[in-house]
Amino acid sequence: xxxNPELEQAIDTVISKTEDSLLSELAGSGEECKKTLDASVxxxxxxxxxxxxxxxxxxxxxxxQLVGGxxxxxxxxxxxxxxxxxxxxxxxxxxKIAAEDHSALMGSLLDEATKTLGTTEVVxxxxxxxxxxxxxxxxxxxGAQMSKENIECLGGIIAKSKDGxxxxxxxxxxxxxxxxxxxxxxxxxxxxxxx
Amino acid sequence: xxxxxxxxxxxxxxPLVIVDEVENAAFDELVEVExxxxxxxxxxxxxxxxxxxxxxxxEGTTGLSISGTNAKFVGKVMEMPVSKEVLGRVFDGLxxxxxxxxxxxxxxxxxxxxxxxxxxxxxxxxxxIQTGVSVIDGxxxxxxxxxxxxxxxxxxxxxxxxxxxxxxxxxxxxxxDFAVVFAAIGVQYSEAExxxxxxxxSGALKRSVLFLNTADDPAIERIITPRVALTVxxxxxxxxxxxxxxxxxxxxxxxxxxxEISAAREEVPGRKGYPGYLYTDLSTVYERAGKLNGRKxxxxxxxxxxxxxxxxxxxxxxxxxxxTEGQVVLGRDLFRKGVYPPINILMSxxxxxxxxxxEGSTREDHSEVSNQVYDAYSRAQEVRALAGIVGKAGLTEIxxxxxxxxxxFENEFIEETLEILWNIVSKLPKSEITKIKDKYIDQYYKGx
Numbered sequence: 001x002x003x004n005p006e007l008e009q010a011i012d013t014v015i016s017k018t019e020d021s022l023l024s025e026l027a028g029s030g031e032e033c034k035k036t037l038d039a040s041v042x043x044x045x046x047x048x049x050x051x052x053x054x055x056x057x058x059x060x061x062x063x064x065q066l067v068g069g070x071x072x073x074x075x076x077x078x079x080x081x082x083x084x085x086x087x088x089x090x091x092x093x094x095x096k097i098a099a100e101d102h103s104a105l106m107g108s109l110l111d112e113a114t115k116t117l118g119t120t121e122v123v124x125x126x127x128x129x130x131x132x133x134x135x136x137x138x139x140x141x142x143g144a145q146m147s148k149e150n151i152e153c154l155g156g157i158i159a160k161s162k163d164g165x166x167x168x169x170x171x172x173x174x175x176x177x178x179x180x181x182x183x184x185x186x187x188x189x190x191x192x193x194x195x
Numbered sequence: 196x197x198x199x200x201x202x203x204x205x206x207x208x209x210p211l212v213i214v215d216e217v218e219n220a221a222f223d224e225l226v227e228v229e230x231x232x233x234x235x236x237x238x239x240x241x242x243x244x245x246x247x248x249x250x251x252x253x254e255g256t257t258g259l260s261i262s263g264t265n266a267k268f269v270g271k272v273m274e275m276p277v278s279k280e281v282l283g284r285v286f287d288g289l290x291x292x293x294x295x296x297x298x299x300x301x302x303x304x305x306x307x308x309x310x311x312x313x314x315x316x317x318x319x320x321x322x323x324i325q326t327g328v329s330v331i332d333g334x335x336x337x338x339x340x341x342x343x344x345x346x347x348x349x350x351x352x353x354x355x356x357x358x359x360x361x362x363x364x365x366x367x368x369x370x371x372d373f374a375v376v377f378a379a380i381g382v383q384y385s386e387a388e389x390x391x392x393x394x395x396x397s398g399a400l401k402r403s404v405l406f407l408n409t410a411d412d413p414a415i416e417r418i419i420t421p422r423v424a425l426t427v428x429x430x431x432x433x434x435x436x437x438x439x440x441x442x443x444x445x446x447x448x449x450x451x452x453x454x455e456i457s458a459a460r461e462e463v464p465g466r467k468g469y470p471g472y473l474y475t476d477l478s479t480v481y482e483r484a485g486k487l488n489g490r491k492x493x494x495x496x497x498x499x500x501x502x503x504x505x506x507x508x509x510x511x512x513x514x515x516x517x518x519t520e521g522q523v524v525l526g527r528d529l530f531r532k533g534v535y536p537p538i539n540i541l542m543s544x545x546x547x548x549x550x551x552x553x554e555g556s557t558r559e560d561h562s563e564v565s566n567q568v569y570d571a572y573s574r575a576q577e578v579r580a581l582a583g584i585v586g587k588a589g590l591t592e593i594x595x596x597x598x599x600x601x602x603x604f605e606n607e608f609i610e611e612t613l614e615i616l617w618n619i620v621s622k623l624p625k626s627e628i629t630k631i632k633d634k635y636i637d638q639y640y641k642g643x
Contacts, residue, residue, distance in 0.1 A: 061397065068398025072283050075401075076296055079280070083297035116199060118218065165216050167200040167265075178198075181276065181301065188300045 086187050090180065094154060097172060102155040103133040110137055110144070113159035113170045120144050122159040125151045126171075200229075200267040205247065207256050207264075209459030210415045212238065214266045217248040223308065225273045226250045231263035237289060238266075239273060241460070251456060253289055255413035272308065275423045276301030277430040282374060283401045285391060288408025288416040290423035302434075307422040309429060309483050318486040321550040323557055324440065324495055327363025328356065330538045333616055334565050335523055338551035339366065339438055340486035342496040344446075346512050347525040348505040354386050356525075356536045357444050357499055358393040361403065364440050371491065372437040375399065378406040378424035380417050381448030404431075410448075417452040425483045425494070432492030439492065441484070444499035450477070450511045466510040474514045481518045507542070521545040534605045541573055560635040564616045567630040568604065571620060575601025596623055617641055 114120045121143040126134045128150045134157055138144050144159075151158060156171035203215040212228060214220075226238040228250065238252040250266060252259075275290045278301050285294040290307070292298060320340030325332055337343050347353035361375045377394070379387050387407045394400040404427050408420045421443050428439040443449075450469060457470035465471040484496040498519070502512050505527055516522055526539030552561040575597045582590055582598065590598070600622050607615060620628055621641035628636055 064398035065396055066398075068401045069395065072401050075283060076294075079296050082300070086300075165201060165203045167202070168198055169200065174198075181298070181304070184298075185278075185300050185302065 082188055082191060085191055086184055089187050089190075090176075094176065097176075098154045100155075102130060102172070105155070106130065106133045106137040106157070107140065109156050109170045110134070110141055110159070113157060113168045114141055114144070116168045117159060117161055117166050119161060121162050123147050123162060125149065125158045125160070127151060127153050127155065130155055130157075198267065198270055200265050202265045204259075204261045204264050204266070207259055207261060210252055210256055210413075210456055211241070211459050212250045212252055212256060212259065212264070212266060214248045214250060216246050217243065217268070218246070220248045220268050221272075223272045225269040225271055226252075227267040227269060228252055228259070229265040229267065230259055234258075237273070240268070241456075249460070251415060251418075253413060253416045253419055255415060272306050273419070274304040275307050275426045276304055277427055277434075278302040279431075279435060281404050281427055282431075283403070285405040285407060286423070288380070288406060288412055288420040288423075290406065290419075290427075293407060303430065305426050305430060307419065307426045308479075309422070309426060312482070312485055312487065316487050316489075318488045319550070320486055320493070320495075320547050321556075322369075322493075323367060323551045324438070325363075325365050325367050326360045327365070328359060328536060329615065330536060330540065331360075331523060332557075333561075334538075334540050334569065335521060335543050335545035336548040336552050336557070336561075337495065337497070337545065338547040339493040339495050340484060341521075341545070341547045341551075342481050342484040342498070342519045343521050343523060343545055344512075344515050344519045345497060345499045345523045345525065346507060346515075347499060347501045348527055348530075349501050349503075351501075351525050351527070351530045352535055352537065353499050353501065353525060354382070354389065354444065357442050357497070358390055359536075360440070360497060361390070361394060361442055362397040362399045366438045372435070373402060374428075374431050374437045374439045375403040376406075376424050376428040376431070376439055376441045377403060378408075378420050378441070378443045380408050380420045380443065380445055381410050381412075381414070381451070382407075382445065384409050384411070414448075414452045414455055417449050418456070421446075421449060421480050425480065428494045429483065432494045433487060433490050436491035439494050441494060441496045442499065443480070443496065446477075446480075446498045446500040446515065447503070447511055449480075450500075469510050473510060474517065477511075477514055478518045481515070520547050529605060532605070540569060541576065560631065560639060563631040563635060564620060564639070567620050567628055568600075568616050570630060571597060571600045571623060571627075572604050575604070593624075593627065596627075 110124065114122060120141040123145055124134055124138065125147040131150065135146055138146060153171040153173045156173070156175065158167060158169050158171060160167040201214050201217055204212060205215040206213040220240050220243045222240055222243060224240045226240060228236045228238050230236070236252050236254040238250045240248050241251050242249040276299055278299055280299040284292065284296065284299065287293045318340070320338045322339040324337045324339045326337055331337060335343070345353055345356065361377050364373070364375060366373050377390060379390055387409050391405060391407070394403050394405065406420050406424045408416050424441060424443065428441045431437045432439045450473060453473065453476060454469050457464065458468065462470055465473060470476070481496060481498065484494045486493040498515065500511055500515060503509050507513070507524070521544040524539045524542040525537050526542070529537035529539060549562065553559060578590065578594045578597045579601060581594070587595070600619055603619050603622060607618070617639045618641060624642065625636060625640065
């Protein structure tokens with residue numbers, strides 16, 4: 001087939017125009033992509049910072065939670081150990097008190113009880129061991145009488161008005177119970193706590 | 196001298212036990228009531244005279260009978276053992292350990308009724324306390340030593356807010372120690388657990404003390420709960436120099452307990468059956484907030500109360516409002532819209548805010564931008580009402596901008612406080628910003 005210069009020129013023109021148009025479109029797209037990318041950099045950086053900040057916040061929160069929890073757990077164990085030690089001191093002290101002779105104390109315990117109740121017309125109870133001591137001390141309190149039944153205690157007495165409406169517990173157990181909360185700190189300080 | 200045990204019980208009436216043939220009992224004296232099976236309950240003397248003593252039993256009188264019940268008058272008022280060790284501990288409504296640990300080793304035993312603060316010794320509160328809740332910090336700032344109640348309604352998110360404040364609150368710009376004393380009064384078990392877990396999980400428990408009186412605990416215990424909490428707070432603040440935030444929720448349950456005792460005592464009822472001395476009684480709780488001259492610490496109170504039927508004229512919020520220094524009101528409409536925290540700023544106010552904000556405390560523009568937002572939000576409400584009648588199409592361009600301000604305020608005001616306030620006012624043209632100095636507008640305005 002013989003060459004057709006006009007057709008070829010037309011084809012060249014179309015190709016060249018298409019090429020120009022494509023190149024310019026590509027350049028435009030490239031520029032647009034660049035613009036979009038440039039614009040998204042700031043947004044991405046912000047997002048990146050936000051994610052990092054959130055992560056840090058979360059890490060701080062978890063750290064606080066772990067440290068706080070561990071601190072408390074350690075402190076609670078220390079409290080339990082201390083309480084155990086304080087209770088052992090009390091138990092030892094009570095055993096020593098129980099073994100002691102309280103005869104000299106009975107008079108003053110009775111005196112305190114009758115004064116508190118405002119009458120010597122009382123029925124007095126004590127433990128088996130102290131019964132004789134209390135009996136001999138009762139002679140100083142007119143109207144006072146000994147209860148037929150014994151009570152369980154380390155020592156001391158319970159005085160009850162004869163009509164049964166009032167009672168005063170002056171046993172050693174009750175007295176220790178009253179002062180125990182007050183002296184716990186002193187005992188704890190012997191273990192080096194709260195000094 | 197105390198310690199006498201009486202066994203003549205004349206009557207048991209509601210939460211009260213009337214003991215006969217009593218001599219030398221004192222008002223407010225602590226009483227140990229022993230049941231027939233040896234169980235011991237605590238109470239206090241409400242009235243003495245004619246050989247009788249009226250004893251209010253904190254743990255209720257269920258199971259008590261006239262015969263076989265003994266009442267031992269201890270000879271002292273109710274005291275709370277206090278020391279720094281109470282931090283991180285959980286107690287019940289009467290101040291007894293609830294966390295399985297022993298009683299704290301006490302430095303002191305303090306009367307739970309507290310000592311009234313000498314008015315002459317009171318220092319005017321003026322230092323900012325950050326709650327971490329933007330709308331409170333920005334629009335109704337809490338100040339150390341202030342008492343700022345939250346008025347809520349049944350079912351609203353006040354407990355969530357209370358726990359958030361307890362977790363996040365701090366004092367800014369000072370190295371002083373900060374502590375939170377949280378007293379839950381008559382709350383559900385799940386709520387009490389939520390408070391405890393929330394503080395534990397955020398690591399805030401070690402600087403907190405929790406007092407939990409749950410709904411199934413005896414109602415009368417609720418009279419004591421805020422008092423033991425405040426006793427601990429006062430010790431931490433004025434003896435140990437800490438800044439203490441006390442959150443009391445829900446004071447309505449406290450007032451209900453007061454009403455129960457008043458009814459049992461056959462007192463002449465006041466409004467809605469509450470005793471006539473409700474105001475005086477509430478003030479003995481609320482007035483235990485403040486700062487003292489020459490002392491480092493402070494006690495700040497955020498009592499929370501749920502208003503029955505959302506009625507702000509109900510005696511409890513009404514009388515509370517007389518005593519406290521402002522109020523934060525939660526709005527039912529905002530709550531229904533899902534806004535958190537649903538604080539209605541138009542009804543809320545912190546009367547001491549002006550002294551705790553501005554240059555040196557928060558930022559120099561705080562007061563003005565806050566006022567501008569308040570003003571714009573108020574206009575937004577009017578515009579919304581107008582739109583309800585004429586429709587959005589009938590609104591002017593500036594009206595629509597105010598509506599936008601209202602929506603943005605409700606939806607976005609939860610992050611960085613002042614910046615968000617500026618974002619909100621910057622939706623308005625500069626000509627509408629009339630409450631802020633030009634120099635702050637030039638510096639912070641974000642509009643075009």
